[in-house]
Amino acid sequence: xTDQEILQEVRTYIANTFLxxxxxxxxxxxxxxxxxxxxxxxxxxxxxxxxxxxxxxxPEEEVRPENLENLKVIVALVNRFKKS
Amino acid sequence: xxxxxxxxxxxxxxxxxxxxxxxLEPCVQKKVGFRQCFLACGEFGLLGxxxxxxxxxVGLGALDTARTxxxxxxxxxxxxxxxxxxxxxxxxxMPIVEFATEELKQQVVPKLCSGEFVGANAITExxxxxxxFAMHTAVxxxxxxxxxxxxxxxxxxxxxxDILVTYGTLNPAHGHMGIVGLVIPTxxxxxxxxxxxxxxxxKGAPISSVYYERCRVPAGARLGRESQGxxxxxxxxxxxxxxxxxxxxxxxxxxxxxxxxxxxxRRQFGKPLSKQQVxxxxxxxxxxxxxxxxxxxxxxxxxxxxxxxxTQEIAMSKIATSEAAVQSALDAVQLHGGNxxxxxxxxxQMLRDAxxxxxxSGTSEIQRNLIAxxxxx
Ligand SMILES: Cc1cc2nc3c(=O)[nH]c(=O)nc-3n(C[C@H](O)[C@H](O)[C@H](O)COP(=O)(O)OP(=O)(O)OC[C@H]3O[C@@H](n4cnc5c(N)ncnc54)[C@H](O)[C@@H]3O)c2cc1C
Numbered sequence: 323x324t325d326q327e328i329l330q331e332v333r334t335y336i337a338n339t340f341l342x343x344x345x346x347x348x349x350x351x352x353x354x355x356x357x358x359x360x361x362x363x364x365x366x367x368x369x370x371x372x373x374x375x376x377x378x379x380x381p382e383e384e385v386r387p388e389n390l391e392n393l394k395v396i397v398a399l400v401n402r403f404k405k406s
Numbered sequence: 407x408x409x410x411x412x413x414x415x416x417x418x419x420x421x422x423x424x425x426x427x428x429x430l431e432p433c434v435q436k437k438v439g440f441r442q443c444f445l446a447c448g449e450f451g452l453l454g455x456x457x458x459x460x461x462x463x464v465g466l467g468a469l470d471t472a473r474t475x476x477x478x479x480x481x482x483x484x485x486x487x488x489x490x491x492x493x494x495x496x497x498x499x500m501p502i503v504e505f506a507t508e509e510l511k512q513q514v515v516p517k518l519c520s521g522e523f524v525g526a527n528a529i530t531e532x533x534x535x536x537x538x539f540a541m542h543t544a545v546x547x548x549x550x551x552x553x554x555x556x557x558x559x560x561x562x563x564x565x566x567x568d569i570l571v572t573y574g575t576l577n578p579a580h581g582h583m584g585i586v587g588l589v590i591p592t593x594x595x596x597x598x599x600x601x602x603x604x605x606x607x608x609k610g611a612p613i614s615s616v617y618y619e620r621c622r623v624p625a626g627a628r629l630g631r632e633s634q635g636x637x638x639x640x641x642x643x644x645x646x647x648x649x650x651x652x653x654x655x656x657x658x659x660x661x662x663x664x665x666x667x668x669x670x671x672r673r674q675f676g677k678p679l680s681k682q683q684v685x686x687x688x689x690x691x692x693x694x695x696x697x698x699x700x701x702x703x704x705x706x707x708x709x710x711x712x713x714x715x716x717t718q719e720i721a722m723s724k725i726a727t728s729e730a731a732v733q734s735a736l737d738a739v740q741l742h743g744g745n746x747x748x749x750x751x752x753x754x755q756m757l758r759d760a761x762x763x764x765x766x767s768g769t770s771e772i773q774r775n776l777i778a779x780x781x782x783x
Pocket of ligand 1: 493526527528529530531534535536537558559560561562563608613762765766767768769770771772775
């Protein structure tokens with residue numbers, strides 16, 4: 323899967339789950355945590371989505387804001403922990 | 407599905423009811439003071455019901471803990487005091503038990519369980535109530551230490567607290583993931599506690615603001631990981647929203663006993679009030695509301711004990727119990743007529759103590775938001 327494909331899938335998931343399907347203005351740098359797009363319950367849903375969809379072996383200590391603050395870092399996280 | 411209690415669970419309930427009636431209530435009536443009452447609660451084990459025995463707790467699960475609070479709520483008329491004990495246990499002791507370092511647990515949990523230390527939870531601010539994670543209280547890292555600056559409002563037990571489980575933000579850009587939970591002794595330089603608030607009900611629970619002016623605590627004071635503060639708080643609210651409300655079941659039991667006795671004894675128009683079907687139906691509705699709330703609460707606690715995600719069940723149980731407490735208290739006042747408004751019957755106090763229950767631990771609206779979220783809305 324290319325970075326672009328991963329980005330597109332996560333973007334669609336976030337738009338559908340947290341933004342009533344409206345992905346306007348949601349780019350790879352949009353702050354997801356600061357803006358509250360993904361709130362404290364949403365983070366669990368997002369994590370479970372990326373874990374399942376991309377078969378991630380994601381250690382708990384990697385569940386840090388730096389790894390989830392926007393789509394760009396989420397793509398990097400997916401690439402780092404995809405099961406080979 | 408098995409709805410029966412074991413003989414041990416019956417015994418636990420009976421012991422807690424006896425403690426509340428024979429030990430705690432006399433302390434309340436004699437006005438021995440908050441600290442003395444707290445020590446009595448500690449002696450019985452109330453302050454550490456669900457904390458492990460190795461730290462001075464009783465080691466109960468959520469269901470038995472809630473049921474114990476139910477018995478104490480039934481047996482003790484000072485719901486403010488029982489609320490204070492529950493807030494101490496669920497929002498201060500439990501986050502420490504579940505997320506603190508071993509060293510910190512050894513240091514403070516036994517003293518919190520015995521009542522030697524009074525614990526509090528400080529998250530709400532003037533700017534952030536329901537939107538709790540929008541807090542402004544700032545946490546700065548300085549080497550291995552944290553420095554905290556800000557102010558918290560509505561801190562239950564604040565005026566007597568020795569230990570404050572306090573939440574602040576390390577980085578507002580990280581939203582709820584920037585929140586960190588810290589265990590701060592009240593004696594720490596820079597902590598000031600405000601005067602106790604006057605309030606509508608739960609008067610036995612002292613509540614105040616707490617101010618932090620560049621308070622320094624070591625890294626060992628942190629609960630969980632740096633980004634985990636919101637999860638630590640949410641988990642403590644699961645305990646509180648499920649188990650604390652056991653107290654209101656007990657209050658409603660006591661209230662209904664009082665209502666039934668009054669309807670049978672008070673005569674108007676040549677017969678007891680109980681013979682007016684409209685009044686008997688109101689009592690029947692109180693019973694229905696109480697038992698519905700009870701089932702939801704037990705199920706929420708059972709799910710916690712199963713180690714499953716109980717967010718939805720807890721939210722439903724919290725709404726059902728708190729809203730039943732308010733409505734049934736209003737019904738009890740109405741059924742008692744003028745006597746319901748007079749202080750000596752204790753009915754008016756039940757109403758005042760019920761009103762805050764739809765607000766603290768997350769308002770009814772916020773619980774409905776959680777349920778709606780679970781429905782995919
Ligand atoms: C007796 C008592 C004890 C307390 N103890 C503590 C304590 O120990 N520690 C602590 O930190 N805090 C404590 N609190 C504070 C408590 O948690 C807050 O009062 C509560 O979370 C609500 O916040 P608020 O008062 O700022 O109300 P707001 O958040 O300002 O809410 C006002 C109204 O708006 C509604 N509302 C807000 N947002 C929404 C929304 N998104 N959707 C629908 N409706 C909404 C609310 O439900 C409410 O009806 C205590 C409060 C009480 C009453």
